[in-house]
Structure formats: C-alpha cells, structure tokens
Amino acid sequence: MLVAPSILSADFGKLNDEIIAICDGGCDLVHVDVMDGHFVPNMTIGPVVVNAVAKVASKPLDVHLMVEDNNFFIDLFAPLKPEYISFHIESEKHPHRVIQKLRSLDIKPAIVLNPHSSPQAIEYLLEDLDMVLLMSVNPGFGGQKFITSVVKKAKELKELINKHNPNCLIQVDGGVNDKNIQELKDAGVDVVVAGSYVYGASNYGQAIKSLQI
Ligand code: DX5
Numbered sequence: 001m002l003v004a005p006s007i008l009s010a011d012f013g014k015l016n017d018e019i020i021a022i023c024d025g026g027c028d029l030v031h032v033d034v035m036d037g038h039f040v041p042n043m044t045i046g047p048v049v050v051n052a053v054a055k056v057a058s059k060p061l062d063v064h065l066m067v068e069d070n071n072f073f074i075d076l077f078a079p080l081k082p083e084y085i086s087f088h089i090e091s092e093k094h095p096h097r098v099i100q101k102l103r104s105l106d107i108k109p110a111i112v113l114n115p116h117s118s119p120q121a122i123e124y125l126l127e128d129l130d131m132v133l134l135m136s137v138n139p140g141f142g143g144q145k146f147i148t149s150v151v152k153k154a155k156e157l158k159e160l161i162n163k164h165n166p167n168c169l170i171q172v173d174g175g176v177n178d179k180n181i182q183e184l185k186d187a188g189v190d191v192v193v194a195g196s197y198v199y200g201a202s203n204y205g206q207a208i209k210s211l212q213i
Pocket residue numbers: 006008009031033064066137138139140141142143144173174175176193194195196197
C-alpha cells in the first residue's frame with residue numbers, strides 16, 4: 001500500500017518542516033488538496049504556496065483538485081510538475097478532454113469520485129487513466145468520519161479496472177487510519193491518503209509505516 005499524507009492537516013505555520021517530516025518519514029507521495037470555495041465549501045492553497053512545498057518535498061506531488069474550473073487550475077499547477085493531478089468527475093463536462101490535456105503536459109491523470117458517484121460512470125475512461133480516487137468522506141475538510149460504502153465501491157471498481165486497464169491504481173481519500181487499512185487493502189486499494197491520522201500522530205514515520213501494509 002502506498003501512502004500519501006494530506007498536508008491539509010499539517011501545521012501551516014511551519015509548513016516546510018511538516019513536508020520534510022513526512023518525506024523523511026517514508027511517505028510515497030505528498031497529497032496536496034486544492035479547494036476553490038465553489039465546488040467545495042472551503043479554500044486551501046494556491047500555486048505560490050504549493051511551489052514552496054514542491055521545493056522542499058523529496059517525494060512526488062499528488063495534486064487533488066476540488067474546483068469548478070479544472071482547466072484553469074491545471075494551467076496554474078502544471079508548471080510545478082506534479083506526478084498526478086486528480087479532478088472530480090462531478091465538476092467536469094468534458095473529462096476525456098481534460099485527461100488528454102494532462103497527458104500532453106506529461107502529468108499522470110486521475111479522476112475522483114465523490115461518495116455518491118458510481119464507478120460505472122467512468123468505465124469508458126479507465127483505459128486512459130493512471131489512477132481513480134474514491135472519496136471516503138465528502139470533500140472539503142480533513143478529520144471526517146470514514147464512509148464505509150467505499151469498500152464495496154473499491155471492489156466493484158477493481159473488477160472494471162481488471163477488465164479495462166489493470167495498470168490503473170485505486171486511491172482512497174478521507175478518514176483512513178490503522179483500523180480500516182486492512183479492509184481497503186483486501187478490496188484492492190493501492191494508495192491511501194491520510195491527513196489527520198498522520199499529522200495527528202506523535203511520530204509521523206510510524207503512522208505512515210502502519211499504513212504501508
Ligand atoms: C478532503 C481531502 C482529504 C482530507 C484527508 O477534502 O481531500 O485529502 O484532507 O484528511 P483525513 O485523512 O483527515 O480525512
């Protein structure tokens with residue numbers, strides 16, 4: 001299991017140290033939550049701050065867009081050369097075009113499904129994707145309770161992935177901790193995002209390792 005700590009739960013007063021600590025603690029990706037105050041009822045960080053993050057991060061960036069205007073935000077964040085940019089199926093009228101745009105920028109495309117969205121909605125996009133992110137909370141805030149129906153959804157998605165593109169990863173984001181990590185692994189999940197579980201721990205490295213099962 002790969003682990004991508006979400007910096008949303010970091011202490012932004014000492015962001016550099018918080019990024020270095022998760023990278024030194026052995027994380028696989030650095031998950032950056034970008035919110036526009038429209039698609040979700042919260043706002044986070046823009047490219048100026050993420051640029052500072054990118055400079056000290058020794059692990060690849062995984063940018064999760066929770067925005068209405070995906071093209072605008074992709075143009076802002078592409079120069080930072082993230083490994084992945086994920087965008088919500090619920091906010092995009094032309095997801096296939098956005099995937100093509102990300103490919104042309106040499107960024108791995110990922111699509112995000114909110115808790116209510118079915119994996120079948122993206123069946124015909126799977127062959128073009130590197131990752132699908134299943135939300136296990138409603139997007140907008142860290143520290144929420146895990147929505148358990150994501151486990152069944154991950155299993156359904158895994159079947160579709162096996163059929164269309166076995167290289168595509170499944171990521172789960174929200175409320176992940178050492179109590180639910182095993183059932184996610186068993187369901188075929190490859191990558192987890194963990195914010196409050198990692199940044200709420202006294203030893204970030206230990207918390208990360210407890211999820212790398
Ligand atoms: C929610 C974000 C998540 C969140 C994860 O909108 O996408 O990345 O910060 O935080 P926890 O692990 O605390 O649920």
